[in-house]
Amino acid sequence: MKRVLVTGARGFIARNCLAPLAKAGFEVHAVGRTPFDTGIDLTFHKADVLDPMARVHILETVRPTHLLHAAWNLETRDYMESAENYRWVGMSLDLTREFAEAGGRRALYTGTCYEYRWGSAVLDERKTPLGPRTQYGKAKAGLFRLTEDLADATGISIAWSRLFFLYGPYEGRRRLVPSVISSILSGREAPTTHGRQLRDYMYSIDVGRALVALLDSEVAGPVNIGTGTATSIAGLVSDAARLCGHPELLRVGALEARPGEVKRVVAATERLRSEVGWDDYTPMETGLAETVAWWRRELAL
Amino acid sequence: MKRVLVTGARGFIARNCLAPLAKAGFEVHAVGRTPFDTGIDLTFHKADVLDPMARVHILETVRPTHLLHAAWNLETRDYMESAENYRWVGMSLDLTREFAEAGGRRALYTGTCYEYRWGSAVLDERKTPLGPRTQYGKAKAGLFRLTEDLADATGISIAWSRLFFLYGPYEGRRRLVPSVISSILSGREAPTTHGRQLRDYMYSIDVGRALVALLDSEVAGPVNIGTGTATSIAGLVSDAARLCGHPELLRVGALEARPGEVKRVVAATERLRSEVGWDDYTPMETGLAETVAWWRRELAL
Numbered sequence: 001m002k003r004v005l006v007t008g009a010r011g012f013i014a015r016n017c018l019a020p021l022a023k024a025g026f027e028v029h030a031v032g033r034t035p036f037d038t039g040i041d042l043t044f045h046k047a048d049v050l051d052p053m054a055r056v057h058i059l060e061t062v063r064p065t066h067l068l069h070a071a072w073n074l075e076t077r078d079y080m081e082s083a084e085n086y087r088w089v090g091m092s093l094d095l096t097r098e099f100a101e102a103g104g105r106r107a108l109y110t111g112t113c114y115e116y117r118w119g120s121a122v123l124d125e126r127k128t129p130l131g132p133r134t135q136y137g138k139a140k141a142g143l144f145r146l147t148e149d150l151a152d153a154t155g156i157s158i159a160w161s162r163l164f165f166l167y168g169p170y171e172g173r174r175r176l177v178p179s180v181i182s183s184i185l186s187g188r189e190a191p192t193t194h195g196r197q198l199r200d201y202m203y204s205i206d207v208g209r210a211l212v213a214l215l216d217s218e219v220a221g222p223v224n225i226g227t228g229t230a231t232s233i234a235g236l237v238s239d240a241a242r243l244c245g246h247p248e249l250l251r252v253g254a255l256e257a258r259p260g261e262v263k264r265v266v267a268a269t270e271r272l273r274s275e276v277g278w279d280d281y282t283p284m285e286t287g288l289a290e291t292v293a294w295w296r297r298e299l300a301l
Numbered sequence: 302m303k304r305v306l307v308t309g310a311r312g313f314i315a316r317n318c319l320a321p322l323a324k325a326g327f328e329v330h331a332v333g334r335t336p337f338d339t340g341i342d343l344t345f346h347k348a349d350v351l352d353p354m355a356r357v358h359i360l361e362t363v364r365p366t367h368l369l370h371a372a373w374n375l376e377t378r379d380y381m382e383s384a385e386n387y388r389w390v391g392m393s394l395d396l397t398r399e400f401a402e403a404g405g406r407r408a409l410y411t412g413t414c415y416e417y418r419w420g421s422a423v424l425d426e427r428k429t430p431l432g433p434r435t436q437y438g439k440a441k442a443g444l445f446r447l448t449e450d451l452a453d454a455t456g457i458s459i460a461w462s463r464l465f466f467l468y469g470p471y472e473g474r475r476r477l478v479p480s481v482i483s484s485i486l487s488g489r490e491a492p493t494t495h496g497r498q499l500r501d502y503m504y505s506i507d508v509g510r511a512l513v514a515l516l517d518s519e520v521a522g523p524v525n526i527g528t529g530t531a532t533s534i535a536g537l538v539s540d541a542a543r544l545c546g547h548p549e550l551l552r553v554g555a556l557e558a559r560p561g562e563v564k565r566v567v568a569a570t571e572r573l574r575s576e577v578g579w580d581d582y583t584p585m586e587t588g589l590a591e592t593v594a595w596w597r598r599e600l601a602l
Contacts, residue, residue, distance in 0.1 A: 083454040090391025138450040146443040153384040
């Protein structure tokens, strides 16, 4: 029996993992402060994952074989530079130790492309050095190293996903793609920066499925979750605006860009495709169309 | 007014810092589970430093300007390879964040020579790569990196001491030098391994004074706390046995050595001597004689 405990289940990343987890045969347990309609059959444990007593109680009760740890401080606008990131480092180390003590065997973490030193054509798990420039990236990179060591010390198997850029269902309303889509669907103009940077954008539904494939594998260490394809931000929002039916409402270049943006951030995908064996990408045109349709339903509520 | 909060105050390291802190003009506050006779004028806060509520309460009450964080899981025999080390990583990050939030300005941590990759003639803060081989070293090295990042995020000034090998008052009874001294003072034989490894042994009274000088300075980043001198373990215990009056009770080579011991572990001391300006070492002959005298008093109790 595979029993998984999911943290941060309501968030953008884990939310997209819930249905794939159930489909992969996991008994799904989620922990969070506020229950929500997940649409799948799972057990929700109402608790603050930062509370050690509550955490240990849930672990002892559920005795999960697997852990999908996606909880992190991403709710505030300044999360990239907040000292709060380090609170989640400690919590994550505690959770791993407690999970192992409760008999857990396999854990998956949500790292980030912000752990890498940006600049090379693709960011490779094996070759690209870590060199985070933000507090978010530093905290995740530091936690990655410590989690690998702690996994050795406790004997559990771990995978560390490195997420690149995502678009799709359950993204926060104020973030780029949702804000463009919701503005345009509401008939308002959507101003953006020039958007000439190239980023690796992956459909969130695919991210959820890829993460579950990774968790359900025995692949250890860091694994990029990306497409390997460079998408310009301007191209992405233009496509979204077109699919919303009002490309003329998009105002690319109306906002001033931040200086010093790195031109290209793209994932090496060899580990995901060959080692995990996941290669089932949704074409971006389809993903964006589904995303626009999803927001139409959300905004109608 | 300088107000320092000391964690792990009863332990080998911090215990030796208490008198120097008072002498340097600090108002001294200690936190720990069990009050003890410190011999100096300080405020003891009875609490488990792993308890977040208690910790924040003390920080809010004391509002320390300085922090000397020496608490760590060193009580168990297997601490070098224990997963418990990672519990203290999280706790230490939380403490730093809480200290900064409570208005703290300057913090000193107790790192270790076990963070370094061993093998070079001296281990240098600027040049020697980190490459810990033990869980203790890995946890401390990981915490070091994160603490530097967290200091940036919160704006506090930090120093990270890297302690080498210590002998002297307040060392745990079961450790090498105390066990040799107490056996011989009790008239029993003291078997040891060949002890040909060279280590940087510093008198614990000196370590306490050097740490307080570092805390009271503005020197940032990692600073070795060592002598720069290679002492063979056999030589150290032979001197101790002689000072106990019964060199014939020492049985060097009676125990089998662990294979693969690194020959030489010695500190570069440039930062401590020149940047911190601390250079007031006690000769080893004096330090060992004082240590033997200290144990005579302890064992008489």
